[in-house]
Amino acid sequence: MKGRPVAGDPHVKIDMLSQPRYLAGARAMIASLARRLGFGESDCAHVALALDEALCNVIKHGYEKRDDQHIWISVGPLEGQCCGIRILVEDRGRQVEPADIRSRQLDDIRPGGLGVHIIHQGMDHVEYAKRDGGGMSLLMEKRQSAAVASAAARKETA
Amino acid sequence: MASPDDLQVETEQRGESVVLRPAGEIDLARSPALRSVLSRAQDARPARLVVDLQQVPYMDSSGVATLVEAMQVARRYRGSLVLCGMQERVRSIFEIARLDTVFRIVDSLEEAVGA
Numbered sequence: 001m002k003g004r005p006v007a008g009d010p011h012v013k014i015d016m017l018s019q020p021r022y023l024a025g026a027r028a029m030i031a032s033l034a035r036r037l038g039f040g041e042s043d044c045a046h047v048a049l050a051l052d053e054a055l056c057n058v059i060k061h062g063y064e065k066r067d068d069q070h071i072w073i074s075v076g077p078l079e080g081q082c083c084g085i086r087i088l089v090e091d092r093g094r095q096v097e098p099a100d101i102r103s104r105q106l107d108d109i110r111p112g113g114l115g116v117h118i119i120h121q122g123m124d125h126v127e128y129a130k131r132d133g134g135g136m137s138l139l140m141e142k143r144q145s146a147a148v149a150s151a152a153a154r155k156e157t158a
Numbered sequence: 159m160a161s162p163d164d165l166q167v168e169t170e171q172r173g174e175s176v177v178l179r180p181a182g183e184i185d186l187a188r189s190p191a192l193r194s195v196l197s198r199a200q201d202a203r204p205a206r207l208v209v210d211l212q213q214v215p216y217m218d219s220s221g222v223a224t225l226v227e228a229m230q231v232a233r234r235y236r237g238s239l240v241l242c243g244m245q246e247r248v249r250s251i252f253e254i255a256r257l258d259t260v261f262r263i264v265d266s267l268e269e270a271v272g273a
Contacts, residue, residue, distance in 0.1 A: 023187060
């Protein structure tokens with residue numbers, strides 16, 4: 001698979017079909033990894049929700065609900081951070097300009113259009129890019145707060 | 159045989175309210191089932207439709223979108239949609255989307271049917 005280079009090797013790579021039935025498994029996987037990387041339950045829930053929304057957007061918009069396409073999820077710790085997670089979601093779906101990927105206005109109440117907003121709310125860094133050879137990539141990073149990271153480090157060395 | 163994508167939803171008539179009780183996580187796999195149940199319930203134009211989310215531990219934006227659509231349908235026929243029993247994790251997505259002030263959200267079913 002040709003994709004955008006990721007700084008550092010991912011520790012976990014998943015290749016999933018573009019089927020909504022696998023979202024629950026992806027959420028459970030990322031929440032579990034985030035927990036082991038030192039995040040608290042609330043942050044784990046936000047990370048899982050952000051990944052869910054990212055995958056939903058790929059399924060709905062990138063692959064236009066075709067259920068036989070592939071989505072690649074790469075996960076690893078943030079380099080140089082005590083507690084941080086880096087998630088890369090890649091697909092071979094429809095390409096769009098990264099600048100055009102944005103949420104609807106929140107006061108424009110209508111169904112849909114919230115996924116991008118939810119991803120930005122849950123993660124510290126969000127970056128869309130076109131992949132070489134087709135499709136899109138989405139890099140999401142989340143850092144643990146200094147106080148919690150410090151507590152996690154103490155627990156690790158105890 | 160029930161598919162894992164199926165959503166279990168109990169329906170109950172309480173006075174002039176119709177109460178729906180979905181059970182399970184509501185994501186892109188299951189929100190179409192919720193949409194279908196809501197649509198069927200709203201065909202009868204109940205004065206008040208209550209969605210009791212006590213047994214819903216997780217909801218993503220597809221579930222929220224389904225409820226926004228139901229709220230808009232209810233407003234069109236001058237009915238109301240009330241949400242109750244929200245777990246913290248579900249409530250947080252409504253807050254993130256700033257929809258917690260748009261929906262009528264109450265704590266208990268008793269409040270909802272009397273809302």
